[in-house]
Amino acid sequence: MAHYGERTQPDYIRSVRRIAVGIVVFVLIALFLLWRIDNVRVERLRVALVDRFVPSFEWTLKPLAAAGRMIGDFQAYNRVYEQNNELRRELQRMQAWREVALQLEQKNAKLLAINNVRLNPGLTYVTGEIVSDPGSPFSRSAMVNVGTVDGVEDGAAAMDGLGLVGRIAGVASRSSRIIFLTDTSSRVPVIVLPSGQRAVASGDNSSAPVLEFLEQSDAVSVGDRVVTSGAGGLYPPDILLGRVVDDGHGRHRVRPAADYGRLDFVRVVRSRPATAIEGPGGLIGPLRPESVGSLASDTGAEERQ
């Protein structure tokens, strides 16, 4: 046993190997430090690399994902009968709600007409498909197959059909990365709806983000709706996040309305910020006189003529 191994190798190979290992260690440390110091540029490089290589593996990822889901679905088949009955009951209840919703919609339309409200037309969506999901305890994120070509911008909000999913962090030309609400680096300014309390929903790698900086936590009750407040300008206002739940340790959390378990498609919001009005417009109306004195002398001159 002892005859084999390093001893059979000539000395020069061992020393060359040692130097090579040293160089590699140095390069790795340098790369890590570069990432720490100039995070933005390295992350951009990373997204570019993922953009280049992951789509070429899409054909392998897709069938495997489908197979994984089928196994999950198969377990559900056992309970088909119960589920069917449950769904029928639920459908009954939903039909009642549908009626209510229709009435409310008509009422809403009438009220909007009365108030002459114009909704923001700049809010459009682009829908993308999730191509990969680097699941690890270190991040909650996914790659979608829309990028700058489709008008996606860094920081844009991403939603599924119902609620906010996360935001774009890192865009390449044909793909971008979504950081989920549940990621540790996700902070969303929100309003808890009936009470109007402002808070920040911050992810902590659990399935439900924590509501931080609540002014009066007694005013918030379980089941309240949580929507984005639009503060800070990153997220457009009034996008549904989810409902308030209590985690048993006296802290309020948001159970996301977005169904992370079945996330196939996401809508990325392309919001154009409203044009800010800075001072009075230069072209509208006559020019302002420079001062009151000059105004008086002007009118005097006119009277004399």
Add this chain to the structure above:
Amino acid sequence: METSRGRPWFRMVVFPLFAIVAIYTPMIPVAPGGIQITPDAFYCLAMAWIIRDPDAAPFWVIVALALVADVLMFRPPGLMALGMLIVTDMVRHRRAAVRGLGFFSEWLVVSVLYCAMLAGTQAVLKLVFVDVPEIGLSMELAFRTMLLYPVIAAAVALGLRMSKSEKGERSLSGVSGRAW
């Protein structure tokens, strides 16, 4: 002897292929956003290979693959690769001792080294003020990786007929000059 002559090259080619599968599998979007802690299959594979046939897993292949994993999984680039390099080289240089162990001791060594690597990388991240995930999640990851190791080691030992025995070494040492 004839088969074992061809085998080292086969193992050398197969290792990166398996490793790429191991790196890509956790990226399959089965349940995006959910809490899914996938065990570090690449680490298990690398360790199983290093202990059984170190020459078929040269350090630069391991580093390159670990770097790919770092980039794709949105981990701090270079850190986990450095950890992998240190840990695998430790085993590589003490392989005479590791080879003498029974399977359970080998499992223990691999598990302890993985925990040490995780703890080390987290400590470095703390040192440079990067947010580290909760300790519970890392422990869960380490636990699952430990559970995965026997499966991968058995698959490698049985499927590829790679053993820690003396016989395999002799045939390997015949092919010299492939030290790294």
